[in-house]
Amino acid sequence: MFLRMLRGALFRQKGKMLMIAITIALGASLATAMLNVMLDVGDKVNRELKAYGANINVLPKGASLLGDLYGVQDGTGVSDRYLNEDELPLIKTIFWAFNIVDFAPYFETDARLTDVAGAADSGGDGPSSRGDEIALIGTWFDHHLDLPTGESLDTGIRNMKSWWDVSGEWASDDDADGAMVGAQVAERLGVSIGDTITVEEDGRAKSLTVRGVFDAGGNEDDRIYVPLAVAQELAGKPGAVSSVEVSALTTPDNELSRKAAQDPNSLSIKEWETWYCTAYVSAICYQIEEVVSDSVAKPIRQVAESEGAILEKTQFLMLLITILSLVGSALGISNLVTVSVMERSREIGLLKAVGAHNSSVMGLVLTEVLITAAAGGAVGYFAGLGFAQVIGHSVFGSGIDIRPVVIPLVAILVFIVTLAGSVPSIRMLLSLRPAEVLHGR
Amino acid sequence: MNILELNDITKDYGSVKALKNVDMTLSNGEWLAIMGPSGSGKTTMMNIVGCMDKPTSGTVMLDGTNISEVSAKNLTNIRRDKIGLIFQQFHLIGYLTALENIMVAQYYHSMPDEGEALKALERVGLRERAKHLPSQLSGGEQQRVCIARALINYPMLILADEPTGNLDETNEQIVMDIFRQLHRDGSSIIVVTHDPEIAEEAERTVVLEHGKVTRNTKNAVAGSRGGDEKNV
Numbered sequence: 001m002f003l004r005m006l007r008g009a010l011f012r013q014k015g016k017m018l019m020i021a022i023t024i025a026l027g028a029s030l031a032t033a034m035l036n037v038m039l040d041v042g043d044k045v046n047r048e049l050k051a052y053g054a055n056i057n058v059l060p061k062g063a064s065l066l067g068d069l070y071g072v073q074d075g076t077g078v079s080d081r082y083l084n085e086d087e088l089p090l091i092k093t094i095f096w097a098f099n100i101v102d103f104a105p106y107f108e109t110d111a112r113l114t115d116v117a118g119a120a121d122s123g124g125d126g127p128s129s130r131g132d133e134i135a136l137i138g139t140w141f142d143h144h145l146d147l148p149t150g151e152s153l154d155t156g157i158r159n160m161k162s163w164w165d166v167s168g169e170w171a172s173d174d175d176a177d178g179a180m181v182g183a184q185v186a187e188r189l190g191v192s193i194g195d196t197i198t199v200e201e202d203g204r205a206k207s208l209t210v211r212g213v214f215d216a217g218g219n220e221d222d223r224i225y226v227p228l229a230v231a232q233e234l235a236g237k238p239g240a241v242s243s244v245e246v247s248a249l250t251t252p253d254n255e256l257s258r259k260a261a262q263d264p265n266s267l268s269i270k271e272w273e274t275w276y277c278t279a280y281v282s283a284i285c286y287q288i289e290e291v292v293s294d295s296v297a298k299p300i301r302q303v304a305e306s307e308g309a310i311l312e313k314t315q316f317l318m319l320l321i322t323i324l325s326l327v328g329s330a331l332g333i334s335n336l337v338t339v340s341v342m343e344r345s346r347e348i349g350l351l352k353a354v355g356a357h358n359s360s361v362m363g364l365v366l367t368e369v370l371i372t373a374a375a376g377g378a379v380g381y382f383a384g385l386g387f388a389q390v391i392g393h394s395v396f397g398s399g400i401d402i403r404p405v406v407i408p409l410v411a412i413l414v415f416i417v418t419l420a421g422s423v424p425s426i427r428m429l430l431s432l433r434p435a436e437v438l439h440g441r
Numbered sequence: 442m443n444i445l446e447l448n449d450i451t452k453d454y455g456s457v458k459a460l461k462n463v464d465m466t467l468s469n470g471e472w473l474a475i476m477g478p479s480g481s482g483k484t485t486m487m488n489i490v491g492c493m494d495k496p497t498s499g500t501v502m503l504d505g506t507n508i509s510e511v512s513a514k515n516l517t518n519i520r521r522d523k524i525g526l527i528f529q530q531f532h533l534i535g536y537l538t539a540l541e542n543i544m545v546a547q548y549y550h551s552m553p554d555e556g557e558a559l560k561a562l563e564r565v566g567l568r569e570r571a572k573h574l575p576s577q578l579s580g581g582e583q584q585r586v587c588i589a590r591a592l593i594n595y596p597m598l599i600l601a602d603e604p605t606g607n608l609d610e611t612n613e614q615i616v617m618d619i620f621r622q623l624h625r626d627g628s629s630i631i632v633v634t635h636d637p638e639i640a641e642e643a644e645r646t647v648v649l650e651h652g653k654v655t656r657n658t659k660n661a662v663a664g665s666r667g668g669d670e671k672n673v
């Protein structure tokens with residue numbers, strides 16, 4: 001009979017129930033969208049921020065000292081100290097390995113330009129720049145690494161320098177003759193894609209084919225990028241690395257991390273453990289120094305700090321919107337259910353008159369509302385997935401991953417919001433006396 | 442034997458005295474009519490007898506229980522078990538069929554029984570309308586469903602507050618026929634009415650004025666024992 005009453009109430013007063021369902025659906029869809037975006041926004045914002053490059057720079061001990069002393073940014077040609085290429089995969093094995101998104105080594109050397117040959121006008125000489133010194137950087141473009149842990153990773157500047165405007169194609173690590181030429185170099189030498197550049201260092205000559213020309217908008221544009229091994233060979237320094245850029249996800253700094261950044265030894269054991277086990281940029285730097293011998297890892301401050309802060313602010317905003325939308329639908333429901341209970345006060349009075357106790361009337365009304373809410377919530381969930389994709393595409397230019405964890409979250413929220421919204425009407429229902437409604441005119 | 446005894450009942454709504462020192466009894470199987478001008482306290486009295494309200498002072502004995510001292514929850518139980526309520530506005534649930542409206546009363550009383558409910562509809566001549574919603578029934582038909590609902594749990598006392606107030610002559614007669622039948626079957630009935638003709642059908646008429654019983658007379662037609670008129 002309970003079911004028959006429910007069925008009657010639900011199907012024969014579709015209009016009212018539909019309104020409640022729509023209100024819930026709206027709230028649920030917003031909550032779904034916001035929660036999905038919120039859970040995914042970490043990745044999204046990080047990916048956005050990563051576009052601004054690395055946030056940790058690793059240098060050999062001596063070089064970094066010189067750099068600090070003389071304000072030389074990248075110790076090109078300044079230092080004869082190097083990091084060991086073989087130790088680089090260890091960066092991906094530190095405690096916070098998971099937060100290391102990408103990294104790329106650089107080996108910097110100055111070579112002498114001996115010949116420039118255009119592919120089209122074969123033999124035609126470029127501008128009179130032969131004999132000039134030119135900065136040659138060996139790096140990983142998209143290097144495949146098999147880690148000691150058994151995992152593997154593809155990393156390099158192709159991932160890290162996503163803002164580079166590349167015409168032609170990215171050079172490849174396996175292509176020993178390929179090079180990427182900065183826009184300024186290309187202009188100065190008059191080379192374009194497919195042309196050949198010959199460089200020489202200490203009697204070792206190397207012909208390079210221009211695979212791509214990039215515009216980075218910085219002093220990289222005045223350099224030529226080649227596979228790491230090519231540069232090392234040309235300089236006669238196999239396995240040597242001048243610096244490593246690391247892109248890591250970090251936790252915003254606080255007092256503890258600032259104290260640690262000054263001197264990790266000043267921390268108490270407990271503080272030290274907390275610091276070490278938190279993804280502060282200083283902790284990650286410290287851990288990199290632990291695995292790469294004779295290295296100094298330094299945060300490139302601004303990016304590292306803003307990354308976490310922006311993320312937190314964005315997520316806070318999302319949370320706020322979610323809460324507001326839920327409060328909104330709770331108010332909506334509370335109005336609708338209250339009106340519906342008021343309209344049905346005679347019916348409820350009648351039920352009480354024929355012997356229904358408060359608890360059973362409450363059970364009936366709540367079940368009705370909850371079933372309606374469940375239907376509305378389900379519709380809202382799927383609408384919300386759509387919203388999330390719209391937000392993803394319009395704000396981040398990519399879809400939002402659907403998190404299954406949102407389903408129980410939204411279900412619980414809908415449940416709570418519906419109950420909360422029903423409180424005023426339930427109170428009304430409890431105080432409703434049949435004598436007063438049944439004999440009214 | 443009296444199934445109902447009102448002793449010195451007073452009901453105040455704030456400063457309004459709806460009932461003043463009312464005494465009244467109803468014996469088992471008796472059919473009583475209550476008359477009186479509007480606002481004289483008829484509905485107030487029915488609410489108290491029907492366990493929907495409590496008197497400000499005085500005692501109400503219903504089937505040997507003093508219901509003026511019973512908790513709200515137990516009042517609901519007593520109402521459910523002993524009282525059948527018939528309303529001027531019928532109060533059927535709009536989204537349930539005639540049959541389901543009757544079964545609701547069974548559900549809160551004990552167990553819904555479709556066969557019983559259909560029999561009750563048959564008694565009021567509406568068996569073939571069982572699957573209709575109240576909006577598809579005429580006023581008279583709705584009142585008959587309301588009566589069927591009031592009877593479904595075999596109440597010891599039937600309370601009808603202006604049951605024919607919203608009905609035309611024809612439907613009024615149909616409803617009165619049902620009451621006559623119920624009376625013949627031995628039910629105790631209290632009917633509130635403005636219509637002297639309907640009041641005359643009862644065995645006794647109580648008249649309320651300004652919350653006081655001003656007349657309590659046996660009716661000539663039904664009462665073979667003669668009228669023992671007593672003015673209060």
Ligand SMILES: Nc1ncnc2c1ncn2[C@@H]1O[C@H](COP(=O)(O)OP(=O)(O)OP(=O)(O)O)[C@@H](O)[C@H]1O
Binds near residue numbers: 436454458477480481
């Ligand atoms: N809930 C209430 N609050 C305040 N006053 C009330 C309430 N219910 C009834 N009254 C007052 O009590 C008095 C008796 O009302 P009651 O409804 O019993 O009259 P009635 O005899 O049934 O009238 P009618 O013939 O119009 O139905 C009236 O003056 C009415 O205004």
Ligand SMILES: [Mg+2]
Binds near residue numbers: 483
């Ligand atoms: Mg009345």
